[in-house]
Amino acid sequence: MGAINEIAARLLETGEAKVVIGYGEGSFGSVRPAFARNQEEAEKLIYDKRCTQNLAMYVYKKEISPLRKLAIVANVSTLRGIIRLASENQIKNGDIITLYINELGEVIECKALSEIEICLAEITPEIKPEDKELIDKLDAMTPQERWNFWISEMESCIKCYACRQACPLCYCTQCAVEVNQPQWIPVAANTSGNLEWHITRAMHLSGRCVECGQCGEACPVNIPIHLLPIKLAEEIKNIYGTVSGMKIQESNTLSTFKPDDKENFIG
Amino acid sequence: MENDFEPKIVAFVCNWCTYAGADLTGTSRIKYSPNVKIIRFPCTGRIDFMLLLKAFSNGADGVIVSGCHPNDCHYTSGNFHARRRWVVFRTLLDFMGIDINRITFTWVSAAEGAKWAEVVNTTASKIKELGPYEAYRKITNEIWES
Amino acid sequence: MSKIKKLSKESFPLLIKKISETQHVYGPVSQGKRISYQRISSADELASDFIIPDMSAKSFVFPKIEKLFSYTKNKDGVEVQDINLDNIPHRVVVGIRPCDAAGMESLKAIFSWDPSDPIFETRLKRTTFIGLACNQADDYCFCTSLGGSPGDTKGSDILLTKTDTGDYIAEILTSKGEKIVTLAPDLFQDVEGDLQKEKFLANVPKRFDNSDLQNKINAAFNTDVFDEYAMRCMGCSACAFVCPICACFDIQDETKGSKGQRVRLWDSCGAKLFTLHTSGHNPRETQGARWRQRLMHKFSYMPERLEVRGCVGCGRCSRRCPVDMNIAESLNQLIIDN
Amino acid sequence: MTKLGFYPGCSLEGTAREYNESVMSLATLFDIQLEQVPDWNCCGATAAHNLNKILSLSLPARILAQAEKAGMKEIIVPCAACYSRLSVTQHELFENSELKKQVEEVMDMTLSSPIRILNVVQFIQEFILPHLSEKIVKPFDKEVACYYGCLLVRPHDILQFDRLEDPQTIDRIMEQLGAKPIDWPFKTECCGAGLSVSRTDLVAKLSGKIVKEATERGAKAIITACPMCHANLDMRRSAINSYLAKKYDVPVLYITQAIGMACGLNNKQTGIYRHLVKVNN
């Protein structure tokens, strides 16, 4: 029995958590999100290299959040998701026990959100090399080539909203895309509507995205949709020096400003 | 053909600086291209980026966004927030290959009637040169043509 | 009554070429990481060596956006323009998987059920499916558990089975299939004796026993078996949209100035909004209830009303699920528990 | 042994040979190896930027590029004019990428990142001062007028030399040698600079004021760090004296010479035997 199972079992037994959100064996050698509500389920939790999914979105999911206190098995991206959710008041100190598994495989039990911040202070977040490569490739293209690339991707989008559902920060009860007075974004999954949806999503994540790439992972038609918020996160890091999901009291980049902010295009 | 093209350009402007500046252009009888039509907002901070998308998906060939110069905002900081919003939005549009040359961001104060005329004329002639925004029209019209 | 012919590997591209002279031809095309049914002009464009396209073939008869009629608003009211069915194109789909083709039967049952849907009917009538039997499968495939097979002819107008030489066994199944043959009769060779089609098919093991599935699933309605699913399912619509049969739709008006059109769009029972009332009440309150609806609809309500199941075992929903909601596993569990 | 890049420039091989000698002797004494920038060229001095902007930037830029090529992280530039040109050029080029591109094209070399350019005062502060007290054998026990001139301290935005109008650094160094720096107002007064050759009469007037003021305020030596200042105050002393109609014999020392003297170096090593105004040890 690994440390994660022991801790989960203890938290459930003492009643410190009603449910432990973690990973379990999935279909055919994959892993899936798993929920331990009792000793038996706690024994089935796993943690290994395959556990890259960001589970933070389960924290506010309607079927789970009433069970708070929760415990959650966390990798770095889950940690950042939780911190960002705390920044936006979606979770409070004491709502959640975070079981962070560090690079050495040690389980660090964070009961207070500040303890997560301490864990994150050790980490310099970096985007995946393959994402960086694709972003660089796109940056090197002409605008026309980029347009062709993205339009061909947008044509494939079926507006299933897996990207939104998988995102740790898309917690709105009513998403902007669901607003129909006015109907900002068409319901139909046509190309321009899809484009508007993905631009809106990326904009709404700007300054907030924790760069987990979960939206791209979730896409059933393999659109690299995570590149949009990640590209913005990188740019925001470069321009404003802010990184989301590292500290609770972080500046909200798009809802704050400095009078001497730079730009080079406003005439 | 080039000369026949009359672009559709929407200007999103704030009430206190650019709208007033455009009023001054009128009072000063400075002529400019009729291709640009103004929609009035209280502040650049009010201008939702989604409106720019709606403009393009409804056939605009170009867009102007204009408000008070930094430090001159009637509401003290709406334009500062807008500035960050446009920095990010423009980065995103460029990354997606949307033609950012079709969006003019500018500050025009209530005193800059002549500047408004110049902004309009420069934008109009630039968009005329770029031609109709066919690429965007193609994706918005697909649903109407089939 | 089917006829069996042989189509050599050299003849296959010629056949595609011949058909595309008069009709639009579609087939699985690879585009980056994605494989989808796309318009092709030659056989070279077809993807090879894959299990199944990412999206099912249902969009040929039930596209993600279907215009139902258009209208113009004027000062006095609204003027409606009906859709012209003549504009619906004749199409040939090459390389459709047997499960996708079998799904057409279920779709037909849905759209032809009182009243019959003329747009769907016309699309189906004008589409010829040249199926390709599966010579490979993965763990997610479970057509055999639901009475299908990698070489199932259901729904196809012609079914091709690729042999070890690369030549194809061609089963001409319908009059639409016959029409294809008449386009290039020389390409199809007559055959003698049993070509042992089964030899070239993939092995798809049975995952569960489907006998009495409907009753067993009904019995599970009020059990807590769905609790874990309620937690795990994140409520996107990926499963429904990739499914060859899911046919729930939304009706919307798209407007542009004074013009407008009413469109039919894919929808999904997995989405919270699907059943949300204006009042804020949602009769399917939890994700568990929605997942249950998905299973019930496919394996209980559809058999009850339409005498077809809503699932052909293609496994797409499970492959594409971001949180590994495995439908076969779920069915299996229901069968064991009940 | 500390190894540092070194750019002497023309003065240190000509009229200011004694400056070079004192710098080199100090380096040896403090176990520092000064390595010349390979194939160095003219810094453009005070003339080039009046005539041709690109040339005036390209000349120093080439020196910087050569230093960078040789892997130097910092260069010591004792001549204040050279120091000024190199620093200003580096600042301008790294502020203005357009200009940088233009200059790189002219010299057919590139500059990747700024290097540290140290004047003699900074060099002393960083490499000499930490070990100075142990080396002093004969404290420089005299009133001195520290004279900074213009090139070390201006433009202030770029060079950031301590206090613009009343600089202090050399005074503080001289204090460490045991000297008593006088408070005087002409620390950055104009010496006449390049007019030395064309309008010696003006230099006599301008430098004369400096020599007179220093003497009247009790200075026994004027301490400088610029070959140009030194030339005007020392070499033009006869012109000064005839203009002022009085014999002023206050000697002018490079700061490196003053340190050398305090550390017991001989006249040959400090180069003071070359001065026109005699130095009494």
Add this chain to the structure above:
Amino acid sequence: MARIGVFICHCGENISATVDCAKVSELAAGLPGVVYSTDYKYMCSDPGQSKIKEAIREHNLTGVVVSACSPRMHEPTFRKACAEAGLNPYLCEMANIREHCSWVHEKGDATTQKAFDLTRTLVEKVKNNHPLESIKVPVNKTAIVIGGGVAGIQASLDIANGGHQVILVEKQPSIGGHMSQLSETFPTLDCSQCILTPRMVEVAQHPNITLYTCSEIESMDGFIGNFNVKIRKKAKSVNEKLCTGCGLCTTKCPTKNIPSEFEQGLANRTAIYVPFPQAVPNKPVIDRANCRYFLTGKCKVCQKLCPTGAIDFEQEDEIIDVKAGAIVLATGFEIKNTDFFPEYGYGKYKDVINGLQFERLASASGPTQGAIRRPSDGKTPEKVVFIACAGSRDPAKGIPYCSKICCMYTAKHAMLYKHKVHEGTPYVFYMDIRAAGKNYDEFTRRAIEEDGAKYIRGRVSNIYEKDGKLIVRGADTLLGGKPVEIDADMVVLATAAVSCDGSESLAQKLHVSYDPYKFFAEAHPKLKPVETNTAGIYLAGACQAPKDIPESVAAASGAAAKVICLFSNDELTREPIVAKVNRMPPPIFSTCMGCEMCISICPYQAIDKENITNRNGEVIKTIAKINPGLCQGCGTCVAFCKSKSIDLEGYSNKQVYEEVLALLNN
């Protein structure tokens, strides 16, 4: 179903010369929802307005679009007309077909088409307008005046004399400000204290004025008519109620060598002190930073001496909560000290002084009883150099603006010097003489012509000391830049007037904007010179920009008039163009998720949290709430809100969206 009326104005020929108004009217009549459309020569005239009123009644209109001039011109006119006809004024919109169309385009179809496009756009907007009621907020008729210099005194007295309560907050132990330090004032040379001290006393005695000295603003919230302000009243260590102001304590204080702030360091004071003899209130305070008891724990001499037992070493800072309807900012200015000038010796020469120090030297109540003696050795200076523009108008020093008062007071200084030292020579280095003002130029001419001040147009490059003299080196630009050297005995720098230390943080506390030099920003440089962008907060005096006494007093009276005007109503009526967070039935309550990012984006701190509770009082949800009293309707939060949970009346999402669509789709 919408019933819209469209009214196209010819504006004489201003519009009709290039726009075919009849055609626009005809096209508008064909728009869905438009039930009445007409054109008329002057829509804003009485008959024009009557047409609108008649149409509203006759056609039962639900919305009105007037296509005419800029709404910035006539929107109130037409809204009023609509209201008179019984239509909610906010159901009236204007399309600007004059400034934005007829005046800027040539006559032709394109211009007429544009006029119609603009009209159509506003028709679609007005279909989505809602009837709105103006917002009423009560007015608390107490004003807070921050700063007790001449501007603050004037504003306080004016408001108090108007019958309203005033709370005057002064940072220093006494009111009076810089004016109380001045010797005589230009251009009349009347004694500054003689004219100021009666006003100071009036403040102290006024029944409507409450004075807090040694006090600063701790925090402020609320909005016009309803400010809540916390004032920190610093411990004076003297019980004001017991103290009779006899001054005995100050005579025996053992710490006597503290440079006096009032005397600009030219004289010393004790640790328990009254800043100057005419101080108001005239009661001492203990300067704890210098008091021996507070430094060493021993002394208490003053306590032993005090006949009333007023000395209270235990006294603590007091936080006073006050409510007010208006705030007047009158925090004044400061001047740069001589150490700001490296070229003039970094402040190290004792005889290089600033203008305020000279005022003290020249003042009859000053350290020298009005005799001009230089600080270093007390000698009477024979040559005095006055340098105008010391720091001012010098972008390299970061002060590009003109300090405005220096030309005049430098002339006054030269004059006062000459009056007191007849044999002395005043030199004045200047850039330009700016003497615009009543009797101002005459005054400077008098200084030059009658009192013989030697004016040299040029800058001073540096100053150094030699043999007890200050060598001032400069250039005379009127003599072709000829170098000038003057061996002066004293130099007076007319140093730049700058904003007060702490004005930035005060502005942030009050949510008032400020310029790059930290002077408070007026709402409009021409038309709203005493208002700030925060409603209910006004500016008086030099906290807005350098000002002389008459200007400061005028601004103060202006600000007071604004306050009295505000206080003349029991309620304030505000435009209902404010943002709102949506509310809906349970279980959703609101689509607001309470991320609170709008709180940081609001320029007015108008957004707060609101807890939604169930019947048991448990919090179910926390959402944003916008205070309509504070909201100014900029809409920045609306555009930012991700879930579209905030909307802005008058510029709602639906309205602007329909405008964009209508503008582009014809």
